Amino acid sequence: MIKLNNVNKIYKTKSVETLALNNINLNINEGEFLSIMGPSGCGKSTLLNIMGLIDEPSQGEVSISGYRIDDYTGKSVAKFRNEHLGFIFQSFHLINDLSVIDNVELPLLYRKVSSKMRRQLAEEALIKVGLKNRMKHFPSQLSGGQKQRVAIARAIVGKPNIILADEPTGNLDSAMGNEVMDILLGLNQEEKTTIVMVTHDELMAKKTNRLIRLFDGSQVQ
Amino acid sequence: MLKNYFKIAIKVLGRRKFFTAISLFGISFTLMILMIATAFFESELGNDAPLKNRDYLVYVPMVSISKDYQDTIIQVDTHFIDNIAKYDTTLSFEPAGRSMSRSSPSYTFLRNNLSDIPFVDKMSIFSRGVSYDIFINSKKVNFGAVFVDENYWDIYNFTFIDGQAFGKTAIDNQEQVAIISKKASLDYFGTVENVIDKEVMLDGKHYTVKGVIDSGISSASEINAEIYLPYTHVKPSDLKDKSFLGSFAAIFLAKDKKSVQKIKNEINQKEKRIEIPTDLYDYDKIDIEVMTFFERYAKGIISSDKPEESFRILFGVILFFLLLFFLLPTLNLININVSRILERSSEIGVRKAFGANSQNILLQFIFENIILTFIGGVLGFLFALIVIYLVNDSQILGDTTLHFNYKVSIYSFFLCLIFGIVSGYIPAWRMSRVHIVNALKQNQL
Known part of the structure; x- marks a missing residue:
């Protein structure tokens, strides 16, 4: 499903070169729930961003569902992200000026979907995360757990086959974190969505199918 | 999609009220001035009644008759060759001035x-x-x-x-x-x-x-x-006066637009064939001033030998000042827009992550700016109506009465649109090219 071949990521400044990812080879199968762990700054998020096609590797190849990515700036990669990938961020990244339902509709704005259909799909996604009664609320009126559930609804509204979650429970207490994790597990088991999750939490990682560990940009497990 | 953009545009405007107020003041003031200027030009130069034939008119408002005088300069050089004086005389002619009479032509x-x-x-x-x-x-x-x-x-x-x-x-x-x-x-x-x-x-x-x-x-x-x-x-x-100069003027209605220039050419040709009666004038050249509606208007403001030149100069000056007046607030608005959009880089990151391409982002921010400009345009329109009422009431422009008709409204609509696009494009273009990862690092939404 997701294939990384000899992926390197180097950040260059005028005086320093930092190797963020070192020769990563990874195969993630369809329907798999993979967690990535490692200390801060080891390259977890960079790896996730590369898998999500929002960052470009310095060397190596990335292919998703057989689609090999060569151009990271064009319309085709944006379209691919829109149709195949969903993102969940640690700090939710909801748009405070939009209501919950408008936030959830966002990925559908970039598809040819009627406004009626957008609303219907967004409502379905909010029902899945148990927030139908919060549709008209604004993000500032929600708790951290609710915000992350809205972010999950936004990630799944376009029915992507891959969800990339960057520390989705990192900003939540354990009860809320478990709620969020249960939703992700449900998506993986019931809808066979492939999920890649970066986490610091061993307990959460243990709930997933596979765990890889990074250290200084290299895969160590 | 536009509804979504509209919602967010209104929210963003309400978020930073002070910035919005400054932007709106700049936009509405600029557009007010431009609308008043448009109303002025429309009143002065528009093709409303009685000037529906404006583009088909050729005027002969003035005629001048003249004579160029020359000085004859005689230069005598004396040389002695073999003790014999020899004289070399050179005659040269130099323009010494022109005598001219210029006035409206006579009826005859x-x-x-x-x-x-x-x-x-x-x-x-x-x-x-x-x-x-x-x-x-x-x-x-x-x-x-x-x-x-x-x-x-x-x-x-x-x-x-x-x-x-x-x-x-x-x-x-x-x-x-x-x-x-x-x-x-x-x-x-x-x-x-x-x-x-x-x-x-x-x-x-x-x-x-x-x-x-x-x-x-x-x-x-x-x-x-x-x-x-x-x-x-x-x-x-x-x-009955047989002299060339008098107190009349002529106006010609051309058969079609192409005929306007032909009429001008014909009159220019005609002036070469007109014989000046020697019993009336000691002149040898006649110049019939022939011009279009716009050239006549320009010549009334900028005096020049050729009406076409007056028109070109006036047009250039007006264009320069309009551009200047348009450019300064546009640059200011671009600046405000850049800081306003920079605050929203995280939102741009999210939108891009979920499938927006650079063009979508560009359109969104231009659309938002057009909304802002149109709110400013409505305010500017109201201010312009008040100013036009005051100008007409005080008769500060003399005989010219400013009117805000549907044409001025259409011009104003396009002014708003152009202003919105021009002032929104550069910031939007910059932000549309922001790298997603960098944009997402900004936490504020």
């Missing part, structure tokens, strides 16, 4: 020389510059008068509030008839109703009112006069 000159120009649909000869002091209830009112022929009413399509124009018979019979403007009717009779066949007294003569017209809104003197009389009422000597 126009009738004799310019009444057979091809490509002309209609020609009218008229005389202006006469005004009458009238005392109404011991209050002095000044009526500017234009003496016109029958074609005048076909070339200028005045809107008649009541009555109709006088025709050839009335002119030939020297009937004491008059067409008065709405303003004159209000001044003289206190009303525009039932004034037909009433009399107006000018300089001891009684003229019967045959029509009341809506005053011309342009400042051109021959269309915003208070009273129009048959040209046969000018001093008889003015009609």
Whole structure:
């Protein structure tokens, strides 16, 4: 499903070169729930961003569902992200000026979907995360757990086959974190969505199918 | 999608009220000035009645006759060759000046020389510059008068509030008839109703009112006069005078737009063939000033030998100031927009992560800016209406009356659109190219 071949990521400044990812080879199968762990700054998020096609590797190849990515700036990669990938961020990244339902509709704005259909799909996604009664609320009126559930609804509204979650429970207490994790597990088991999750939490990682560990940009497990 | 953009645009505007207020003030003030300028040019140069034929008009308002003088310089060189004096004489000629008379042409000159120009649909000869002091209830009112022929009413399509124009018979019979403007009717009779066949007294003569017209809104003197009389009422000597210079002007209505230039060329050719009577003038050159409506307007402001040059200079100056006036607030708005959009880089990151391409982001921010500009445009429109009312009420522009008609509204709409696009494009373009990962690092949404 997701294939990384000899992926390197180097950040260059005028005086320093930092190797963020070192020769990563990874195969993630369809329907798999993979967690990535490692200390801060080891390259977890960079790896996730590369898998999500929002960052470009310095060397190596990335292919998703057989689609090999060569151009990271064009319309085709944006379209691919829109149709195949969903993102969940640690700090939710909801748009405070939009209501919950408008936030959830966002990925559908970039598809040819009627406004009626957008609303219907967004409502379905909010029902899945148990927030139908919060549709008209604004993000500032929600708790951290609710915000992350809205972010999950936004990630799944376009029915992507891959969800990339960057520390989705990192900003939540354990009860809320478990709620969020249960939703992700449900998506993986019931809808066979492939999920890649970066986490610091061993307990959460243990709930997933596979765990890889990074250290200084290299895969160590 | 646009509904979503609209919602967020309104929210963002409400979020930073101070910035929004500054932006709106700049936009509304700029657009107000531009709308007033548009209303001014539309009033002065628009093709509303009576200037519906504006683009088909050719004017001959002035004629000059001249003679160039030369000095003859004699230079004598003396050489001694073999003790014999030899003289070498050189004659050279240098321009020593020009004697010239310039004035409106006479009736006879126009009738004799310019009444057979091809490509002309209609020609009218008229005389202006006469005004009458009238005392109404011991209050002095000044009526500017234009003496016109029958074609005048076909070339200028005045809107008649009541009555109709006088025709050839009335002119030939020297009937004491008059067409008065709405303003004159209000001044003289206190009303525009039932004034037909009433009399107006000018300089001891009684003229019967045959029509009341809506005053011309342009400042051109021959269309915003208070009273129009048959040209046969000018001093008889003015009609018979054989000299070239007098107090008339001619206007030609071209058959079509292409004929305008042809008429100008014909008149320029004609002037070369006109013989100047030696018993009247000690001149050898005649220059008929022939110009279009716009060139005549420009020449009234910027004096130049050639009306085309006056038009080019005036057009350039106006364009320069409009651009300057447009550019400064645009740059300011670009600056404000950059900081406003920078705050939203995280939102841009999210939108891009979920499938927005650079073009989507560009369109979103331009759309938002157009909304802001249109809110400013509505405010500017209201301010402009107030200012136009005050300008007209105070008569600060003299005879020119500013009107805010549908054309000015359409121009204003496009001004808003252009302003919105120009001031929104650069910041939007910059942000549309922001790297997703960098954008997402900004946490504020």
